[in-house]
């Protein structure tokens with residue numbers, strides 16, 4: 001039986017947690033999130049006959065009722081397994097009840113990016129459904145010069161370099177529906193800057209296959225996982241594990257283009 005993308009990410013998270021103690025808590029929580037997401041993806045694909053549209057629209061009434069009924073389980077999981085601030089937030093949200101959850105989920109679905117920690121948690125929960133809708137939509141992402149996801153219009157969460165010829169081709173991965181699209185290598189996805197003198201790339205010895213791509217024009221950064229240097233990496237998971245690079249970038253005055261599921 002082929003291994004699912006979630007199982008691959010879980011295995012990679014286990015591997016990285018044993019190598020990088022500082023990331024063990026984050027990755028331990030991520031493993032629970034990924035298990036929940038895989039289960040949710042399977043359940044939703046069985047019960048929801050989604051209209052042939054991308055994630056870029058409002059949720060229907062039946063989608064909202066299905067999703068909000070499963071959100072409670074997600075909050076319980078985050079309460080029990082999340083790092084302390086997330087566990088506390090989940091407890092608070094739990095107490096707010098289903099009407100509040102519906103509103104939160106609908107907002108998380110339509111907002112271009114989460115405006116606070118509750119919105120972020122909602123988007124993490126919704127992410128497998130966004131991925132499901134994208135995989136069902138007939139429209140395939142086409143190469144674009146645009147820095148927003150061609151399927152759902154969200155910002156990219158990270159970049160990837162995949163082996164091509166003697167070097168690597170760059171693509172970006174959507175923070176919500178996980179679509180991947182090609183993107184020119186020497187362009188800032190935040191502002192479109194093309195002057196390579198303003199586009200610095202940093203690496204650290206702990207994660208020599210992860211590039212911190214900074215832009216001095218708009219002061220944003222995005223991390224890219226270089227699969228030409230490390231073919232074992234699972235980009236989403238390795239991005240999470242390399243939190244020290246985010247701290248470094250912040251200390252140097254850069255703002256991340258799009259935070260990951262832990263708000264980093």
Ligand SMILES: [Zn+2]
Pocket residue numbers: 149150151152153154174175176177178179
């Ligand atoms: Zn997307």
Ligand SMILES: [Zn+2]
Pocket residue numbers: 188189190191192193215216217218219220
């Ligand atoms: Zn820029």
